[in-house]
Amino acid sequence: MSKKLKQIAIYGKGGIGKSTTTSNISAALSTLGYKVMQFGCDPKSDSTNTLRDGKYIPTVLDTLREKNVVKAHEVIFEGFNGIHCVEAGGPAPGVGCAGRGIITAVQLFKQQKIFEELDLDYVIYDVLGDVVCGGFAVPIREGIAEHVFTVSSADFMAIYAANNLFKGIKKYSNSGGALLGGVIANSINAPYAKEIIDDFVKQTSTQVVEYVPRSVTVTQSELQGKTTIEAAPKSEQAKIYKTLAEKIANHEESKIPSPLEVSELREWATKWGDYLLALETGEISTKAVGNL
């Protein structure tokens, strides 16, 4: 029976930890024996950095700029544990159209049927934070990723961004595109953070896939140019990433998200603001986060 390729897209507010999370997921999946490709969709082209000892790889678009015709193999580079690393690349800040660049890069791979050739189990698209035009939504169009996961912390701005992304995902989900697999809760350390995120996913009819705390282990590994899986495989944090990877591997059912309206989101935020104030003044207490 032929292997079914699973294509996943990771979205989330800029700086929230998408690339860190994605690279660790890729690394973890590879240690579980899967063949993985990580496809960075950001003009910064830094998604696969930590899979390559901190080194940047030539991007699809830079290569296309030099030569008119590019074979996909020329822009796939091997990273940690045999992970196939690709960076779409794009223009320098302030010029051109990065969105069109993403379209061009993703379509190049689709046309050349690379995924079948490499016999991949997973393709993970790590998409830049601000989805400002149609091009950045290409990975969740029909025929590309089937599941989207949003990375969010419990900070209001990250949640607002996640909710906004749900609107975009909903549009594509409705026409055969990717469905929402859930939220990867990042930087969850304070006890109330878990509660906030849990409540948010309840309001938007989705789920939290895993809670990932902020950890100095991650910082240390990144400064070495490696993922936590590679630099500190026996650490607690590495275990969390492995669990996350397993959950994603076993994940089957994704749904159409139900984003909140702006006013609903405001009300929701106010409610939590009041609650946190009450916590601070000692009116209420709360139980600790499970995996700290």
Place this chain on the structure above:
Amino acid sequence: MSKFVDRPRYLCALSGAIGTINALPGGVPILHAAAGCGGNIGNALNAGAGYLGSGYCSGQSLPSSNVYENEIVFGGELRLQEQVENTLKVIDGELYFVVTGCMVEMIGDDTNSVVKKFKNHDKPVLSAETGGFKGNSYKGYDIILETLFREFVKKTDEKNSKVVNLWGIVPVQDVFWKGNIKILKTLIEKLGYKVNTFFGDGETLDNLRDSGEAILNIVVSDIYGIEPAKVFEEEHNVPYISVQFPIGTYATEDFINAIADRLGIDKKFTDKLIYDEKKQFYSYFERLADIYNDIDLQRYAVIVGEVNYAQALTKFLADDLGWLPELVVITDLLNDTDGYKDIIKSRFTNYISEFTPNVVFDTDTSSVKKHLNKIWKQNDGSKYYDGFNPAFILGSAFERDLADDLGVPHLSVTYPISNRIVLDRAYAGFNGALSLTEDILSVLVNGR
């Protein structure tokens, strides 16, 4: 680093797509593009192809989403949806085809997902990404064919051993495409086969839909339609051969033999067909014997055109008409990596007449004179000078300037042709060669 093309003989991919869809029976293109694309393309397709006309709903009636700044900023998919809905209500077509322009490709409009909403309409609605920047008209032709082969042609394992498909003659870019297709189709029908050309007289979309039952695809070109042929092979398990576009007795004989050979037809049968065709051809052609010799109708020639026509015209002039086509300028945009240039150059060798033309690849109209000066010694003021005359220029309407410059007669046969009206005239095969001979030599006896 790319250079500009001086007076290109093609338009963008979107135009090629529109030209191709218009040529399909009942085909209605719906543009998802900025306002202006449709109008400009409509004019170029009409006036450059011997006055093709607007037909049922082309030209300025082309359905188009006409996106403005609003749609560029906020996305054009809703506008497109509205446009498709309205077109389906108002325009009576058999096949609707949404094609995209540069701007909507840049903002990332998901055209496919909009068009999918119409998949239950009683007539098929297809879509293809034909952003102009993807290439020139020929690319548009290829994209449309590929889409049709993937999504419209029915998949079937039952092949009909008496059916073949034929393409590679690009509507509009080959201004005489309709007549040419008719001639080549008739030749193969005489071999005992039903031929689907998709664009020919009397053909329907059902023919196209059922074309998956063919046992062979005949691509009449070295480069146009080749990628779609590969798709057809992948999707429908039908192999293809690539043959050169034929004008004249030698080329057409090769054309018939190549196809007959591939189909496994008895050589005796093919030989008889060729004999009969040639007999008829020469019964007309021999009329020229007198006047050709009496007033010496032999000429030097310069040929300017695309891949299909350049090799066909040169061979015809050298081998059938006994002319001296010293310079051939092939104007296609070809990059060096695909190896096509060598294949194309080889088509200009081994002439029966043993003539060897100078073949160059140059996209620029203004370069033709430079190339001529390179291959033909200029008059340096010496007493006796072997001039490039009497000569003839066979090219497009653009070559009139060169002809005036050299003081020689000229005939427009390659795109763009703005100084002739073309209806069903054809230049392919045996009969087409007779028409071409009439047209060329008539120019020479014009003053009598």
